[in-house]
Amino acid sequence: MVDSIKRTGRPARNKIRTRRGDRIFAVINYTILVLVAFVTLFPFLDVVFTSITPTEEIVLNAKKIIAAPQHPTFSHYRYIFSGNRQMINSMIITVIRTSVGTLLSLVITALTAYPLSKRYLPGVNGIMKVFFFTMIFYGGMIPTFLVVKSYRMVDTIWALIIPEMLSVYNMIIMRTFFRSIPDELEEAARIDGCSDVKTLVKIVLPLSMPVLASIGLFYAVWHWNAFFDAVLYITDRNLWPLQTLLREILLSTSISELQQGNLLADSMPPSSAVIAASIMISTVPIVCVYPFLQKHFVKGVMVGSVKG
Amino acid sequence: MVKTAKIAQRNVGKKSPLWSRVSKYKFLYLMLVPGLIxxxxxxxxxxxxxMIAFKEYKIFQGIWGSPWCGLDNFIRLFESDNFYVIMRNTLLISFYKILIGFPVPIVLALLINEVNNTAFKRTVQTIAYLPHFISWVVIASLASSLLSxxxxxxxxxxxxxxxxPIFFMGDSRYFRSVLVLSDIWKEMGWSAIIYLAALAGIPQDMYEAATIDGASKLQKLVFITLPSIVPTIIIMLLLRVGGILNAGFEQVFTMYNTAVYDVADIIDTYVYRIGIVQTQYGFSAAVGLFKSVIACIMVVSCNWIAGKADQETLF
Structure with missing residues (x-):
């Protein structure tokens, strides 16, 4: 809506008179923004190039700031996957934790946010305070670690899914969204004989796709990028998610390990290429998803900040 | 008005005993059970x-069974030299991040807002959001290869x-700047969203009126745009100040190394090393509890001021 106002408003303004100063400002503005985009993309560009540059060229390019490959190759990617199964294993763990974790988180967030969005529910404010308090007082790393450990979740995939299952912040965003759905709609459904559960599933959730999409994205991004929970709770390397493995590779203790049983070991690429290819594998999926949800998550951020 | 009428309507049933009101909504309460558990x-x-912070942790007795030791852990904390170092680092890193990093997304939002070309605008926004979706593990690697x-x-x-050449990641003189700049690089686009929303909410007719009156771009910026987003700026600043003890655990954890501990070790990384690595649970929990209490006080008071500021500036 605001956009359309702007679109109709701007030409009218331009018609009056474009000042010389305004034009100079526009040029400077575009230049700065192009620079911002360049500074943001440059490190990624470097990684993309390195990951597909053949080993011989990497040696040749050692003294260049950035160089596009002459003969692009996927050999570094093949190298990573041809070692022991560590990388593939970690990818599977990350995919599982992201899909199962995001789904469970969305379910528990919606289940909690929906009743809390009902102002008429007796005791709703008190219950809300129970959730709200956990936002302002953090139990701390050590007590949380000891408590989760006592639940015998250590070294299972559940340690990556359950301890951070519900984000109260996301729940509040969702609650604010549920409140914006007119009560009349639900009232009508109830008069037609819908139960509370049926109203939620058939009326409220279909209307909430934008908020479900953005909160789903927030959870998915969190899961995909999380590495520290595995540092705490997973000692078995076979259960390490991608980011935790990546951190190990970066600390370069694992590079030699990746080689074990590697058929191509004698043609080992430089570590910068291995790291670049690993980074690509661990970032490309999320980078491909977020632009499509941009419209939704921008709204989600706004809702979250307006109402606390 | 419609809402109050509806509440009144619901309150018709208020004379019935509490239980019948509660049982009427039993499904809603049932939905809350998983979240509450x-x-x-x-x-x-x-x-x-x-409570482990007030105890001497014994592995076989766990949190609940270990013997009490009063305030020993806290006394040890306040008497140690590390306390001064980690407090100073936490506050300094946070302070620099606010001082230098806080205005950046505001300026970025103002610049993006001045772009008329929709396609260019959308492209810049999408690119600017990108680093927010990248993990600190990856960004630490990008930083170390860029700064090698x-x-x-x-x-x-x-x-x-x-x-x-300068070894930025391993030199105490430069490491905090690396932290601050990489944090700005990662989050400036994302943080700009909120200001872009505030800017989009400014009525366009104000600008049109100003244009007719012959106002320049700069005058419009100073007299219309900035005053309109001041409430948002104040609230965001207070939220940042409230979280001043969170200097960015994942960032420091993935970027620091022993060479820069003196300038980079923050409360959270210290708790991790003492607690998880050295398994001094009681002492590290005391450090964590100290942080949680101060952080809670900071957050509550900043939210309270933000609430006050919000009311005064909006109404």
Whole structure:
């Protein structure tokens, strides 16, 4: 809506008179923004190039700031996957934790946010305070670690899914969204004989796709990028998610390990290429998803900040 | 008005006993059960588990069975030299991040807002959001390769200019700047969203009226745009100040190394090393509890001021 106002408003303004100063400002503005985009993309560009540059060229390019490959190759990617199964294993763990974790988180967030969005529910404010308090007082790393450990979740995939299952912040965003759905709609459904559960599933959730999409994205991004929970709770390397493995590779203790049983070991690429290819594998999926949800998550951020 | 009418309508049933009102909504209460179990098991029990900070942890007796030791852990904390170092680092890193990093997304939002070309605008926004979706593990790696003293782009540029290479990630003089700049780089686009929303909410007719009156771009910026987003700026600043003890655990954890502990070790990384690595649970929990209490006071008071500011500036 605001956009359309702007679109109709701007030409009218331009018609009056474009000042010389305004034009100079526009040029400077575009230049700065192009620079911002360049500074943001440059490190990624470097990684993309390195990951597909053949080993011989990497040696040749050692003294260049950035160089596009002459003969692009996927050999570094093949190298990573041809070692022991560590990388593939970690990818599977990350995919599982992201899909199962995001789904469970969305379910528990919606289940909690929906009743809390009902102002008429007796005791709703008190219950809300129970959730709200956990936002302002953090139990701390050590007590949380000891408590989760006592639940015998250590070294299972559940340690990556359950301890951070519900984000109260996301729940509040969702609650604010549920409140914006007119009560009349639900009232009508109830008069037609819908139960509370049926109203939620058939009326409220279909209307909430934008908020479900953005909160789903927030959870998915969190899961995909999380590495520290595995540092705490997973000692078995076979259960390490991608980011935790990546951190190990970066600390370069694992590079030699990746080689074990590697058929191509004698043609080992430089570590910068291995790291670049690993980074690509661990970032490309999320980078491909977020632009499509941009419209939704921008709204989600706004809702979250307006109402606390 | 419609809402109050509806509440009144619902309150018709208020004379009925509490139980019948509660049972009327039993499904709504049932829905809350998983969430409540979750916060009790994973949030409140850890909060209660902070009692370990007043105990001498024994592996076989656990949190609840270990013997009490009073304030010993806290006395040890306040008497140690590390306390001064980690407090100073936490506050300084946070302070620099606010001082230098806070205005950046505001300026970025103002610049993006001035773009008329929709396609260009959308492209810049999408690119600017990108680093927010990248993990600190990856960004730490990007930073160390970009800043590498041997083949990093920055040091190659310096070499072209005839300057000596600098080991930015391993030098105490530069490490905090690396933290602050990489944090700005990662989050400036994302943080700009909120200001862009505030800017989009400014009525366009104000600008049209100003244009007719012959106002320049700068005058419009100073007299219309900035005053309109001041409430948002104040609230965001207060939220940042409230979280001043969170200097960015994942960032420091993935970027720091022993060479820069003196300037980079923050409360959270210290708790991790003492607690998880050295398994001094009682002492590290005391450090964590100290942080949680101060952070809670900071957050509550800043939210309270933000609430006040919000009312005064909006109404």
């Amino acid at each position: 979750y916060v009790v098991l994973f949030k409140y029990l850890p909060i209660a588990g902070n 003293p041997t083949d990093g782009a920055i040091n190659m540029l310096r070499a072209d200019l005839g300057l000596d």
